[in-house]
Each structure stands twice: as C-alpha cells, then as structure tokens.
Amino acid sequence: MSDTTPAAADTAQARSHPRALEPVTLILTVVLSVLGAVIGLVLITTLGIAPNTSVIGALIAMLIGRLSFAALARMRDPHRQNLVQSAISGSTFAAANSLVTPIAVPFLLGEPGLVWPMLGGAVVGLLVDSWVLYRVFDSKLLPASAAWPAGIAAAETIKAGDEGGRKARLLGISAVVGFVGSLFKLPMSAAGVAFLGNIWALLMFGVGLLVAQYAPGLLDTDLSANYVPHGVMIGAGLVALVQAVLMMRDRKSSRETTPPGQAADVFDEANRTVDRGRLRRGLLEGLVLFVAGALLIALMGGVVSEMSGWGLVGWVLLAGAAALVHQLIVGLAAMHSGWFPAFAVTLIFLILGLVLGIPMVPLALLVGYAASTGPAFADVGFDFKAGWLLRKGALPWHPYEMAGRRQQYIAQLVGFAVAVVVVMIAWKPFFADGRVPPVAQVYVDTIKAGLTDTHALTMMVLWAIPGALIQFFGGSSRQMGVLLATGLLVATPQAGWLVLAALAVRVAYSRWKARGGGDAPDEANAQPDADNDLALVGAGLVAGSSLNDVSQIYKAV
Template sequence: MEPSLSTPPPATAEPGQRHPRAFEPITLVITIAMSVLGALIGIVLITSLGVSPNTSVIGALVAMLVGRIPLGILVRMRSPHRQNLVQSAISGATFAAANSLLTPIAVPFALGRTDLVWPMLGGAAIGLAVDSWVLYRVFDSKLLAASNAWPAGIASAETIKAGDTGGRKAAVLGVSAVAGLLGALAKLPTAAAGVGFLGNIWALAMFGIGLLIAQYAPGIFDVNLSQEFIPHGLMVGAGIVALIQAVLLMRNRKSRRAAAKPAEVPAHPGDTPRDAAQDPAPAGPDTRTKDAAQLRRGLIQGMVLFLGGAVVVALTGGIAGGMSLPGLIGWVLLAATAALVHQLIVGLAAMHSGWFPAFAVTLIVLIVGLVLKIETVPLALLVGYTASTGPAFADIGYDFKAGWLLRKDATPWLPYEMDGRRQQYLAQLVGFAVALIIVAIAWKGFFEEGRIPPVSEVYVATILAGLDPGVMGTLLLWAIPGALIQAIGGSSRQMGVLLATGLLVATPAAGWMVLGALAVRTGYTVWRRRGITDPAARRASDEEAENDLSLVGAGLIAGSSVNDIGQLTKTL
C-alpha cells in the first residue's frame, strides 16, 4: 500500500479556481530570496562537507512564518499551495547550485584547465534544464508514478499541512521531527528510519540489506566492496535491466484498441488529447496523469535535447577539433546516453529510497570512458556533463510529490493538479536561474581558496590514475547478479537498483534503521488488524496504519533535514 497524506489537505480548490501563480509578486519575491539562500547553502556545504541537504522543509517553514505576519498581502502566504511553490524553488536552487552546476565545473578546474570552466558551466546549465524538463514531462507515468514513495516529498507535504492545521497530527509530526533532529545530532541516520516508514517494502528491504553488507563486509570478509567495484558492477547490471524495463513501459498496450471511437477528452495544455475509449481522463489522483505515449515522447525529447547539449559542450570545450568525425559522433552519443541513463537511475533510486547514488553512477560512466580510452580532457567534460543530471531530476520528483499530496482533494482534480504542477515547475526554474547566477559569481572565489567539492577531486584523481585492467571484468561479473535481481523484482520494486544503491551509499547504521523501521511498520500493521476478518475492513485498517506511520516517517526526515542545514555553522 502506498503512503498518502494523513488527512485531507486544507485550502482545496473550489470548482473553477486557479492554482496560485508562481509569478505573483509576493510569491516571486519570497521565491527569489529563498532561492538565493538555498543556492548559498548548497555551495557552502558541498565544498566543505561534501553534502547537499534538502532545504525544502526550511523553505516551507519560512513561507509559513511569512504568512503569519498580519500585513495585507503577506497573509496570502498562508496558502499551502504558495508554500509549496516556495519550498520547490529553494530545494531546486540548492541541488542545482551544488550538484548540477558547481560539481561539474570543478572537474576541469581540478584538472588544471580553468579555461574550460565556463564552457562546462554552459553545458551543465543545459544538462540541468533538460533534466528538469524531462521529469516535468514524465512525472506520474508508470515509470515515475506520483503514488510511489518520493520520501522527501511526503515530509514536505506533511510539514506544510501540519503548520496549517495543527492538532494531534501536527503534534505527532513535531515529536517525530524532534526525534529525527536529536538522532541526527547523535550521528544516527534518522532519515533512513523515516524512509523505512514510507517507501516500497521490497525496494527498501533490498536497500537496507545493501547498507548492512556494505557496513560489515570489510570486517567479516576483509574486502572493501567499493575499492573492488563490486557495487558498481551490480549497478551496471541492474541499470541495464532497469532501462529495458523503462522501454517496455513506454509501449502503449492499448494502441490496438484505437479503432473508430473518436470521442476525445481534452488534456492539459501541451499534451495530446486523449482518446476517451483507450485512455480515459483521470477522475482523481488514483489514476496516472501520464500514459505510455507521453512517457515515450518525454524520454525521446530528453535524448534529443541531451544530444544537442553534448554538441554544445564538444564545440565550446574545444574537443571537437581534436577528434575524428567518428570519434566526435561517438563522444556525443555516449555523453547524451550517459546523461539520460544517469538521470533515470538516480531518479528511480530517489523515488523509492530517498537516496540517490549520483556519485557512483557518474563514476561508472568515468570507468566506461577509461575502458574506451577517451582522452583526458574529453573524458573530464563527459564526466562533468553526466554529473549535471540526476540530482535535480530527483529533487523535482520530491517537490511534485509534495504538491500532488497537497492537491489531492481539489475539485475538479485534474486541471488543478496539472496547473499546480506547471506552477511548481516555473518556480523551480526561478530557483535554477538564481542558482546559475550565484555559481557564476561565486565559483572562482571558492575554488581559489581550495574549496572544491570532494567528489570532483575523486573524479579527477581517477581520470589521472587510469584504470586497473581487471576492473572491467569485475564490473561484468557482478553485473550478472545485479541484472537478475532487478529482473526478478520488476520495474515497480527496483530491487537491483536499490541493492546497489545501499552498497554504494554505505552509511553506517543506516541499514539497521531501515530494516528496523520496516519491522515496526509490519508489526504495527498486523497489530492494528488483529481480530478483523472482513477484507474491506482489513484494507481500511492497513491504510490507517500506513497513514499513521507516514506521519512519523515524514517527521523523522524533516528533523534530519533541519540538522543537515545546521551543519552550515561548521563552515562559518
């Protein structure tokens, strides 16, 4: 059973009501201000601690506080939907500045090629823009369904709702948030426990197992899994199967029924009208808003746009002149494919677990480049372009999930949902633009002080060190079990991708947190249904149990996020 918002959201739409606009003056001003804050937080933490926190809860809290100021237009910020726009923008600015822009341009800088920083920034900006566009086009398809976990999105939605309604559920969320904060201060990964209350049980079980293996394998088996590239091999196999599964999901199985039934139901702006007989318009949030054809178009458009971005990077980076035509074509195709694969794997992992293995998947691309004997500078640009995709893709998914939960009871639902999603996308674009400006201004000062993202230094060190001849064999060997596990679990569980994610993340004690939360979740669900024999009553009991635990999980994640932001004090 998928998690849902614990109670109906406040301020639902009246028939015919429009969703608040992203470019309303008060909303835009607060959005820009919070985006500046988010971008600065992201840059400071990624260069000092190597992490980029989720700032969406902070954005929501600030918007709530502004809404409590009894000054005319500021009162409008009491709307949960406007708060959702602000939290979307600040989190987008944070991940864009830290992961999608600063990390890529640090690669050529650390390599000693400062002349390539600006071309790489342009390429990273294109990667970021395409990344966000693709997610906007395919969110709530069968591949990336809104009903899936997206844990940070649930945390943001519950925080916004609790601030608006108060009551017992707000108290539960608050106590859980305090517990998450205290646990994080004690160096416990409380966010992992929160995720355990929210996500797909099968996916999270594999994630927890991967975390435990990564934690104890070095001591028990005397082997460093990451140094042996075993998790990377598993991810390669799981990733290949995940891509095949994604392709299969793009098939429109109803196309054979498209016989003469001309009645059409208008879709939201920008999409092809749906045939009422073969794909009825969604009556409510239980029905997906994107069908197989829209998923297919979105991913194909993404591939074409990534190809264009790769050409721009090749030309502005000066590598086109040093390559043969076949070599240049191969580089462009590899860069575009790597960018698309990277965003999908990162997005799938984030959707189920709340973690995304962006560093590890980029490292896999780097290894492939070394195997293909790509020259140093083209390889550095390939790595930077790939790294620009993924994190923002996942973050937008979190924010769209939060908005989807807050809009679930709107009437009529479909136009309000699609309008709200579009406004969130526009708010995120504001955050991305602010992040680009901040990075363009700040990168030189940070880099000249030696404040370079640690992951970028790892990429450069790996490029310069070259590849052990046995690494490719290891990747191929371990790709086999990764592929098998992913195939067995299917696209809805992503078991292979999540097992590899746990092995790659390797956060101490996180495995126990995830599996412990799953045990509590199962036990609580069974306890609540005791003595109930009627199937309908059992389903209702299970849903109530999921709602209760979703609130606890959201609080734990929110508290952990506050602690992450608090890490900023260590750098000042």
C-alpha cells in the same frame, strides 16, 4: 490554527491554482532561492553534502503566512508554500550538484579555461533534466504514488502547519527524534524512508547497506575497491532501462489517464496523468536534447581538436546517452529510497570512458556533463510529489493538478536561474580558496590515475550478472536490483539497521491496527489509518534529518 484542511479548502469550490510569478510569491521565491543556493554551495564544498532545503522553505513560508501584514498573509495558502519550497530546494541542488560539481572537474584538472564551457553544458544538463521529469512524472515508470520520501516530508510539514492538532504533534515529535538522532550521527532519514516506500525495494536497500558495512570486516575485502557495488548497479541499471523501454513500446489503445469531465474530476491514485505515449515522447525528447547539449560542449570545450571525426561523433552520442541513463538510474533510486547515488553512477561512466581510451580533457567534460544530471531530476520529483499530495482534494482534480504542477515547474525554473547567477558569481572565490566539492577531486584523481589493468572492468562485468538477475526477477515496480546497488554504493554506517528496524515496526504496527488496535474505526479503514500514521512518522524523521543537515552550515562558515 485553522481546522480547514487543504483538501477541504480545495473541495469547497473550484478555483485557479496560485501562480509562481505573483509578485509576493516571486519575491519570496527569489530571496529564499538565494539562501538555498548559498547553503548548497557552502556545504557541498566543505562538508561534501547537499541538504534538502524544501522543509526549511516550507517552514519559512508558513511563518511568513502567519504575518497579517499586507499581502504576506496570502502565504498561508499551502499551495503558495509548496511553490516556495519547490524553488528553494531546486536552487540548492542545482547550485551544489548540477553546477558547481561539474565545473570543479576541469578546474582541478588544470584547465580553468574550460570552466565556462562546462558551466554552459551543466546549465543545459540541468534544464533538460528538469524538463524530462516534468514531462514524465506520474507515468508508469515514475508514478506519483511511489514513495518520493522527501516530497512526503515537505507535504506533511505544510499540512501539519495548516491543520494542527494530532497530525502536527505526531509530525513534530518525529521531527525532534530525527533531529536529535542526527546529532548523534545516526542516519535518521534512512529510517524515515522505510516508513514510506515499497517494502521489497527498501528491504533490498537495507540489505545493501548492511553488506557494505560488514562485508569488509567479515570477508576482509574492500567492495568499492573491487568495484562490486558498481558492477551490481550496471547490471541492475541495464535491466531497469530495458524495463523502461518495454513500458514505452506498448502502443495499446487503452488509456492510462481518464479524460477531463469523467472520473478525473475526483482524485484517484490509480489514474495516472501521463500515459505511455507522453512517457515515450518525453524520454526521446530528453535524449535528443542531451545529445544537442553534448554537441554544444564539444564545440565550446575544444573536443573537436582532441578527437577525430568518428571519435567526436561517438563522444557526443556517448555523452548524451550517459546523461539520460544517469538521470534515470539516479531518479529511480531516489524515488524509492530518497537517496541518489549520483557520485557512484558518474564514476561508472568515468571508468567506461577510461576503458574506451577517451583523452583526458574530453573525458573530464563527459564526466562533468553526466554529473550535471540526476540530482535535479530527483529533486523535482520530490517537489511534484509534495504538490500532488497537497492537491488531492481539489475539485475538479485533474485540471487543478496539471495547473499546479506547471506552476511548480515555473517556480523551479526561478530557483534554477538564481542558482546559475550565484554560481557564476561565487565559483572563482570559492575555488581560489581551495573550496571544491570532494567528489570532484575523486573524479579528477581517477582520471589522472587511469586504468593500470583490466581488474575494474572484469569485476564490474562479473558483478553485473547478479545485479541484473535481481532487478529482472524483482520487476520494474520494486526496483530491487537498483535499490540493492544503491545501498552498496551509499554505504552509510548503521543505516541498514535503521532501515530494517523501521520496516519491522511498520509491519508490526500495520498488523496491530488490522487487529483492531488503537482507534481504527473499522477493519476497512485500519490499513489506511496505519499508513497515514506511518507516513507522518517517516516524514517527521526525514524532516528532522534535513533540518540537521542545514544546521551544519555553522561548521562551514
């Protein structure tokens, strides 16, 4: 095992970042992307889950790198491993969440002829989704320094494999705990993210999980049936969008990034690589492209014949805005908690469409289009976070970071392309066999049932008020309202207790370190030392949980 860390290797001399399209890397990327897409399709259509396969990709790439055969030894490079894990996780989420779930909606609605138009729209949604994240990652809205828990898990796995020693042992033990806990149906990833993110945001996430678990029994009411979580998310989401707009509106000349050749030569967590101008342009570009994609779906899917002229214009604008809002809300939730409530946020737009009286087929296409965005946005953020952590020691840092991020994006596009091909081949036999994503069936059942009264709208408007207030007073950096709503919507049993217990351990361990506990060298380094240990434990728990999710493939085949 080499004692040279990725950071030390990069610091030794300035070098170019490995390319995603190098023959060996590309071949391995395509092969593992096929594996990821198949795993995603099988699990989403049988168990209703889409596992994070980035850790699996990292482990396989590390094992291949240990081979001394021909050019395979080049995969020992942590940055090549990062490219491969980016592609396999991208192909998994693309196939499961962004492609097969949207096309299942028109199929289950009895409109198989709309599957191909919906697939075309979903591909547009997927590509724009990833493009927007590539443009705005490491901005004030979506900083690289935020949690992005699955990204930390992938990066720590790669670094532990390269460095070995205490770090590998701590990560390995934590991964075993995460895996074994998951075997007993405990949501260990929830505990893992509590070691990694903003304490206030995760506290609200844990509170939301506990309320969702115990409120039905204590209050004798079904929160979801009364649309309480949806209302809280609407209020919090609207305030979060206003906060995002305010970030973009600031046109002050002060720089948020440091020009190359100055301090950007050395990594600094406070030095963001995307300023407000690029954030503003990236989101506006995304809105325009999403609207264009909605127009394409309208033309291919026959929405033109279902709606009047002004109705068509309204549908296109609503679909484009829904896609952008959906990706931002899902992305913010994933950034802090590692969980993205894509199903519930899509359901909000579905109910809005019912309230507006949108006909059945156009509504199904709108729901499918919104559902195609968000998960890939979050997944690309996880992978960029992993790369950002692996590249911190490079000199000069800024150009290496930007080059590495570009290569990761290219690797993601390869994974997406593989996912599209796999879905094009597999959807007919899967659907013919009755294997469709459970969430798609819920969307279709809701569309068919319609709204019999104004109860849903009234409850969502009512509960939007506390959601908006919590988000407003918590501020954009904590996303407390969005995370509370995420906990209410996820509603995973026992997850709230694990989150709060992990937060308690985190606070206690940090204080113990600050008082000179363990081997902290001095008071100044006590907190960074505690943060490093906690990050390894959290990453291991997330990695172990992800490994268990992927292992569930045996139940589905």
